Amino acid sequence: MKTSVTQTILLFILSVLAVSCSTQGPSSKPEYVIVIHGGAGNASNRDINEEKQKEYKEKLNEALAIGENILKNGGTCIEAIEKTINYLEDCPLFNAGKGAVFTHDGRNELDASVMQGWDLNAGAVAGVGDVKNPISLAIEVMLNSEHVLLSGSGASQFAEEQELEIVDSSYFFTEKRWESLQNMLKSEKHGTVGCVVLDKYGNLAAGTSTGGRTNKKYGRIGDSPIIGAGNYANNNTCAVSATGHGEFFIRYAVAHDISTLMEYKGMSLKEASNLVINTKLAEVGGLGGIIAVDKDGNVAMPFNTNMMFRAYAKSTGEKEVAIFK
Ligand code: ASP
Numbered sequence: 592m593k594t595s596v597t598q599t600i601l602l603f604i605l606s607v608l609a610v611s612c613s614t615q616g617p618s619s620k621p622e623y624v625i626v627i628h629g630g631a632g633n634a635s636n637r638d639i640n641e642e643k644q645k646e647y648k649e650k651l652n653e654a655l656a657i658g659e660n661i662l663k664n665g666g667t668c669i670e671a672i673e674k675t676i677n678y679l680e681d682c683p684l685f686n687a688g689k690g691a692v693f694t695h696d697g698r699n700e701l702d703a704s705v706m707q708g709w710d711l712n713a714g715a716v717a718g719v720g721d722v723k724n725p726i727s728l729a730i731e732v733m734l735n736s737e738h739v740l741l742s743g744s745g746a747s748q749f750a751e752e753q754e755l756e757i758v759d760s761s762y763f764f765t766e767k768r769w770e771s772l773q774n775m776l777k778s779e780k781h782g783t784v785g786c787v788v789l790d791k792y793g794n795l796a797a798g799t800s801t802g803g804r805t806n807k808k809y810g811r812i813g814d815s816p817i818i819g820a821g822n823y824a825n826n827n828t829c830a831v832s833a834t835g836h837g838e839f840f841i842r843y844a845v846a847h848d849i850s851t852l853m854e855y856k857g858m859s860l861k862e863a864s865n866l867v868i869n870t871k872l873a874e875v876g877g878l879g880g881i882i883a884v885d886k887d888g889n890v891a892m893p894f895n896t897n898m899m900f901r902a903y904a905k906s907t908g909e910k911e912v913a914i915f916k
Contacts, residue, residue, distance in 0.1 A: 621888040622906035623662040624789040625671060627654055628892070629685045629900030630782035631834045631880040636915065639898070647684060648912050651902040654678045655912070658786065659904050668788035668796035668830075669707060669730060676703075676726040676800050679784035683765050685900075686782030688724060691763050691802025693772040694811075699763035701802055702816040703729040704740075708795035708824035715740040715816035720763075721747050723756040726800045729816070731755065740816060763802075771805055782900075783815060785832025787824070787884050795886060797822050797830040797846070804837065813837025819847035826886060828853040829860050834899065835879010839872055849883060860885040868893040 629651060639647070658675035662668075680688025691699040703725035704715035714733025717740060722728050731753040732741055741749055751757060783801035790796075799822045801815040814821035814837035821837065823846035824830035831846035840846075845867055852863035864883055872879070873895045880894025882901060892901045902912040 622791050624884045624888045624905045625658040626787050626882040626884050626903040628785045628882045631894045631896045631899035633897045650682050651912050655902050655904050668790040668794050671788050672786045672798035675786045676798050677724050680724050685784050686802045687784040687800040692768050692805040695806050695808040701725045703800035704816040704822040705729045705798040706824040708826035713739050713818045716746045717742040717812045717816040719746045720760050721757050722750045723758045726798050783834040787830040787832050789884050795824045795826050795830040797824040797832045799832045814840035819844050823847050825850050829883050829885040831881050831883040833881045839877025860889050860891045864891040864893050
């Protein structure tokens with residue numbers, strides 16, 4: 592009799608322990624996660640004064656809220672990426688869409704890409720001068736064409752066929768970017784936007800949109816529309832969006848490198864992204880940073896510059912909006 596009471600108590604303790612262990616695992620993974628960036632650079636606290644910092648943070652917050660709302664209500668990662676990036680593209684503060692920088696010849700040539708992690712499908716556009724929201728065009732390329740990357744006038748023709756909003760090239764004229772071309776101010780070389788998401792369905796996706804580099808020449812294309820360089824997503828590992836000196840991000844296949852370090856070397860997201868940004872790239876002078884989320888909802892936002900406009904939110908209520916280190 593005594594033994595059976597002890598056994599019952601023991602069994603009860605063991606089952607309580609088992610339940611609490613099994614609930615700790617799944618419940619520690621957030622239902623959804625969204626991470627965004629608005630570019631990285633070497634601007635200092637003086638270049639971006641407190642008032643400006645407040646303005647940037649407000650915009651990042653609003654963009655984050657748009658994506659979070661979609662995810663909370665069961666929307667997909669692609670829907671969240673499109674609407675969040677559309678907001679940042681329409682905001683003249685960032686070097687994407689409306690706020691795109693000027694080329695050497697005084698034009699605006701926009702690049703964007705998107706990738707979904709469950710089937711490795713991707714879409715991208717490069718050197719587009721008349722499409723209001725390049726990320727939406729990249730999504731159309733992914734979903735409604737047999738190609739991955741369209742450029743220039745062909746991309747615009749495809750945008751018209753998909754009934755996306757076409758604007759006169761003067762739409763992208765902003766006094767600030769024009770002045771920055773004239774002055775080639777260091778602090779104006781950043782501002783690409785990006786968004787990576789883990790949605791309620793366990794899917795990962797990444798999107799990036801940019802005006803490229805101020806004063807770019809010869810139809811130069813950076814890393815942002817290059818799958819594996821400035822953008823990558825794989826449900827087995829993570830989703831990554833990059834910002835920085837694109838030539839380095841292409842040569843070091845940055846976004847894909849982070850994913851493969853996780854896949855083949857078993858590194859955590861934090862280890863892999865730190866190695867690539869703060870060691871591999873930093874050693875060769877490749878300035879910039881990335882935002883990433885892995886399949887378990889972990890977030891990483893390393894950068895080797897002074898600052899990166901960045902923010903994230905998780906279904907658990909965890910949230911951060913930051914600029915400097
Ligand atoms: N990576 C972009 C490019 O090289 C620019 C940036 O992120 O600031 O085109």
